[in-house]
Amino acid sequence: MVVILQKNATEAQVQNVVKHLEDYGFQIHKSTGTERTIIGAIGVKPNFDTRNISILDGVDEVYRVTTPFKLAGRSFQESNTVIKIKDVEIGGNHVVMMSGPCSVESEDQIFRLAKVVADSGATILRGGAFKPRTSPYAFQGMGEEGLKLMRAAADQYNLLVITEVMQIEQIDLIYKYADIFQVGARNMQNFSLLKELGKVDKPVMLKRGIAATIEEWLMSAEYILSGGNKDVVLCERGIRTFENYTRNTFDLSAIPVVHKKSHLPIIADPSHATGLRDQVPPMARAAVAAGADGLMIEFHHDPETALSDGPQALLPNTYLKLMEELRLIAKAIGRTL
C-alpha cells in the first residue's frame, strides 16, 4: 500500500498515519519530498480495507499495491493453466468450441444437435437444464431429465458436457452428469456457491458478471481456487453499458488483459453478448482474432420453436460455415481450432 499525504499535512498527522499502519502490522518506508510525504506500507494483506487509511486526517490518496487476488494472478503462476478433461485441453494452443442449444428441450433435439456439434469438430456440448430467467413466468428448464439426455447425447458422439449450476443443492446432481460446471453471470458473486465449487474435483467455467470489473471477476475465481479447485475457466459474455442498440457490450479487450494479469484460460460467448443471431458470426470471428482460448456458441435446428433464447441461436448451416471461417482466423494467428 502506498499512502500519499496532503501537501499541507502536519507532522502530527504523518505520525498518526504511521502509527495506524504499524498497528495494522505493516512495515513502513517513508519518503519526504519537497512537496509532500509518501509512505510505502509493505505487507501482504490482500483483504485489508484501504479506506481505513483514506479517512485519516492529512491523507490525500491511498493505493493498494498488491492485487487483491493471488492464486489467480500471473505472478503466482507464470505458465498458462491448461485443463485436461479426457482428451480435450482448455487453455492450450487449440481453440476449444463449446456448442449446442440454450436449453435441453427433448431427446430428439439434443441428439440431433449433438451430432452437428461432433460433425463440426467441436468437442464440448453445451445446454441448460436449470435456467436462471429474469421473469418468474418463463421456462425454467427440464431439470435432471435434461441432464440425463445431454449426457446420453454427448456419450453417443464422444463429447464433453458443460451445464449451468445455479445453487448449492444442485451440485451433487450435476456432478453425476456433467464434465464442467458453468456459473452464470448473475451468480458470479454468489460467494456461497463459489465456495462449494472450490471443493469439487471437476472444472468450473465462471462467466463474468454483467457489471463486474475484471478484478472482481478474478476475485471470484480466487474463491474457487482458494477452496482447492485449480481448474477454473473464465468466460466473457458482455458487459452492461449505456449503449442500447446492442443487448450488451462484448468486451473483447478483456481477453488480452486477462491473459496478462492471469494464467487462467478465457473463453468468449458471442451468443449471449449480442443476443441476436446476425451479430454472432462477426463477434465470434473477432473473439478468436483477439486471442480467446475458446468459444461458446448457441445453435438450434428450429430457433423459432426454441423454449429460450431462440433469437440468438444460429441455424446449423450458418454454424458450420462459421466454423470454417474461424479455422482460417485461428490459423492466421498461429493457432488451431
Place this chain on the structure above:
Amino acid sequence: MVVILQKNATEAQVQNVVKHLEDYGFQIHKSTGTERTIIGAIGVKPNFDTRNISILDGVDEVYRVTTPFKLAGRSFQESNTVIKIKDVEIGGNHVVMMSGPCSVESEDQIFRLAKVVADSGATILRGGAFKPRTSPYAFQGMGEEGLKLMRAAADQYNLLVITEVMQIEQIDLIYKYADIFQVGARNMQNFSLLKELGKVDKPVMLKRGIAATIEEWLMSAEYILSGGNKDVVLCERGIRTFENYTRNTFDLSAIPVVHKKSHLPIIADPSHATGLRDQVPPMARAAVAAGADGLMIEFHHDPETALSDGPQALLPNTYLKLMEELRLIAKAIGRTL
C-alpha cells in the same frame, strides 16, 4: 407489443410477421401509414421474448407494451403498500430508520449500539451475521451467535431486527431471530433464493443490484411477490458508473421513479452508496428530501476496530446530530421521521 415494419417491407414480409404473431397467440391491429406499417399485437404475455419478432425479415423495431412485472406495478395496485410489523409501519408517511453496525461483532458492541439506535428514535436495528465479502480472505460474520445477540439487544430496547440472508439454507435459521430478511445487491438476481423467500411470512428488503436497471429490480421483486409474499421493500444503495472519485453513484432519481412505477416502499442506504463516512450525512439528507420512505445507516462506537466497513460507519454523535437534521427535512416535505 408494437411492431414497426421497415419502410420498404414487402407485403409478403408483413404477412409473415402477422402469421408469426397469430401463431404466438396475439390479437392483431394493423395500421398502414403512408410511410410504413405498424402492427399492434395485443395479449398479456409478460415473458414473451420480443427478439422472436425482431429477427423476422422486414421488421425494424419491436416495443414491448406491457411492463414485464405485474404484481409490483402501480397499475396492479394503486395505493401504496404499507407494511406493518408490530407497531412499525414501512411505506407510510413516517420515514423509518434502520440503524446499527455493519456486522455484529460482540455482545458488548451490539447492546451498546442498540441503545443509541433506540435513543435516536429509530425503530429497526440492522447488523450482519452472514457477510458476503468480495475477498475469500475477509471476515465472514459471526453466524448464528451474531443473530442471537442481535435479537437479544433488539428486545432489550424494543427494536425490530433486519439482517441479510445469503443462501437458501440460512432462511430457517434467520427466520427464528429476525423480523425482516435483507437480500443483498449481489443476490438481487439469485432467483433460487428469491423464490424461497416468496414462501416466507416475514417481509423482505431487496437491495438493488449494482448494475440492475429499475425494471430488473422490480422483476426481482416480482419473483418474491409471485410466490405469495406481499411484503417487499426496495432499497437503493448505489449503482456502478464510470465515476471513480466515488465508490458508487447513489441513484436518488430512482426514488421518484419507483414511486411512480410501483406501490412498494423504497429505502435508501447512503452508507454503502458512498462508502466513506464524510459523505454519508449529505447523502442521507438528500435521500429524505428526495422522498425515501426510510434510510439504512451504519454507525459504530469505534469504527477503527470494526471488523467490516469501518470507514463508512458514522460515530454515534454524528449519527445523532444527523437524525436532528433529517427530522427538519422530513418536516419540510410534510413527513415525520
Place this chain on the structure above:
Amino acid sequence: MVVILQKNATEAQVQNVVKHLEDYGFQIHKSTGTERTIIGAIGVKPNFDTRNISILDGVDEVYRVTTPFKLAGRSFQESNTVIKIKDVEIGGNHVVMMSGPCSVESEDQIFRLAKVVADSGATILRGGAFKPRTSPYAFQGMGEEGLKLMRAAADQYNLLVITEVMQIEQIDLIYKYADIFQVGARNMQNFSLLKELGKVDKPVMLKRGIAATIEEWLMSAEYILSGGNKDVVLCERGIRTFENYTRNTFDLSAIPVVHKKSHLPIIADPSHATGLRDQVPPMARAAVAAGADGLMIEFHHDPETALSDGPQALLPNTYLKLMEELRLIAKAIGRTL
C-alpha cells in the same frame, strides 16, 4: 508518481525504470521490500503521461500521485471561491437560484417569466439564445435578438443574466448582454472554447459532460483558470449510465466530493438531469439537502407551446411552491436561499 515493480522483476529491469524516471527529470526514492520494489518518483509534472512508465518491462502498476489539476484544487486554495457579481454572491452561505425558460422565445414570454423569477426571490435569469440540439432539424434559438430581450427583462426586474455560449465567435456578442457565460455539457471538453473563456473578465459556469469524470471536469475548469479567469462555477446536470427509466442519473454525490477536492462553487440542474417535470421538485430538494451552492431550474408559463424542453419545465405555481420547500431545507442545514 509511485511505480510498483513486478514481484519477479530483475535488477536490470529495476535499473532501467530508474534510468527512465531520471531522464524524465524525476527525483527517485527506492524502497525494496521482501516481496517487491516500490519507486517513488518526486517532481510536479501534472501533464506527464504515466503510460510511458507502465509499458516498461518489469513494471506492474503506476500511480500518479499529484492530481492533474492544480488551480482548481483545494490544496491550491483552502478557502471557498466566492464570486461576486453586483450584489449576488455565488459560493457563499446563500444558495443562489438561476431560474427561467429553456429558450428565450419572445418579448412577452421572457418579461412574464422574469417577473416570476424576481417574485420568487431568485436573483439570476436563465435562458438560451443559441441552442445546441441533437437534431439538425430542431429549433436553434433566437440569437442576438434573444440576448437583447433577456437583458431588457433582467434589467427591468433587477436580475443577472446567464446564457450559453457554444462557439468562440459568440463570445464578444454574449459578453455585451450576459453576466455569466454558461458552457454546456457537450462543450465541456471543447478546449479551444475554454481557452478563450479563460481570457474573459466575466464568470463562467461549466456544466459537467454527460460522461465526464469529476477529475476531467476539474481539468476543464483548469483550462479556464489557467487562462487567468478565476471565476468558475461548476454545474452538475446528470451523467449517462445504463439506467433508462431516467433520462440521466443525477450524480448528487458529486456535490460533497467537489467540495472536498476543489474550492469552486457547485450548482445543480435538476431540470436537465431528470428531463421530466414531475421529477424536478424531489431532485431539486435533494440537491439543496446535499449541499449544492445553487440550483438552475427551468419553468414556463405554457410548457406545451415551449419551443424546447417544455416537458421538463415547471409551471410557475409549482415553481413558487418548490421555492418555499427549498427554503425550509436550506434552513435545516444552516443556509439561506
Place this chain on the structure above:
Amino acid sequence: MVVILQKNATEAQVQNVVKHLEDYGFQIHKSTGTERTIIGAIGVKPNFDTRNISILDGVDEVYRVTTPFKLAGRSFQESNTVIKIKDVEIGGNHVVMMSGPCSVESEDQIFRLAKVVADSGATILRGGAFKPRTSPYAFQGMGEEGLKLMRAAADQYNLLVITEVMQIEQIDLIYKYADIFQVGARNMQNFSLLKELGKVDKPVMLKRGIAATIEEWLMSAEYILSGGNKDVVLCERGIRTFENYTRNTFDLSAIPVVHKKSHLPIIADPSHATGLRDQVPPMARAAVAAGADGLMIEFHHDPETALSDGPQALLPNTYLKLMEELRLIAKAIGRTL
C-alpha cells in the same frame, strides 16, 4: 410514434391525448384492446420531442417509431456509401489502413514514418497538427508547420492525408493540406463545427464520442450530411464504461450494428481504444474480423520520445508484422487489405 395509455386511463384522458397529437399534426390510428388503448401517431417529424406526450395524464409509455436520423440511415440509401479519393476507396471490399504517428513532430519524423506507411501497403497517412489535450499544460501540436510537413511527406510517398480539425477557424487552413478531415471524439457533438463541415467538399471522418450512443453518433453524422457533404466516415475508438483495467472499452459490436442501421463506412481505431501498445495487435485483428472497413493505427520509430501518446504507438516492425496477420484475416472473410 406509438402511445401506450395506462390500463386505467379514462376516456377523457384518451381524448386529450388524441387532441394533442392532432394539434401537433399527427395522423391518428387508435387500437382499443381488452387491457389498454394504443395510439399510433403517423407523421415524419424526426425532431419531435416525445416527452410532450409522455407527460400527459393517462399516458404510460411513448415510443418514437422513426429513427431521428434520415440521411444516415440504411432505409434512405440501401447500398453502401463508397467514398473515392484519388485511387483510394473507403467503404468498398478493400479494408483501408490509416497509419502514422499521433502528432507530427518534425520533418525527419514524418518522412521516415510515411515511408513505412507506404512500404506496408497502407494508403492514408495520419498525424495530428492541432491536438486536443485533457491538460492545458500538455503539447498542443505544431500547427500549420505540421500540416505542411505531413502534406510533403504524403506527396513523396503517394499517400492521402487525414488530420484532426478542432475548431471552425481551422477549416480553411486544413483544407489546403489534408484530404480527409477528422473530427475527434470530444467534438462529436460540437454542432457548430459539424454544420460548417457539412459545407466542405472533402470527406469527414467522425469519431464516436466516448459516451455517445450509436444513435447520437448517427445524428451527428446527420448534421454533416444535411449540410450537403455526403462523404462521412464513422470511426469507433472505444467507449467509457465502469471497467478500469482498460482505458476504454472497444465496442466492436458497433461494427455490425452500424452496417445494419447505416450505409456509411466504419473504421476502427484500436490505438486510442486501448491506449497501450501490447493490446493494439489483438484488437486490430479483432476489428478486421468483425468487419471494419478500415483501421487507424498509430506507430512511431521511437515511442519513448514521442510528444504525445507514445505508449500506444507500435514500433515499425511490430506494425509491419501486424499488417501481415491482418491480410490473412481479411482474406478469411472474403476481403482484401
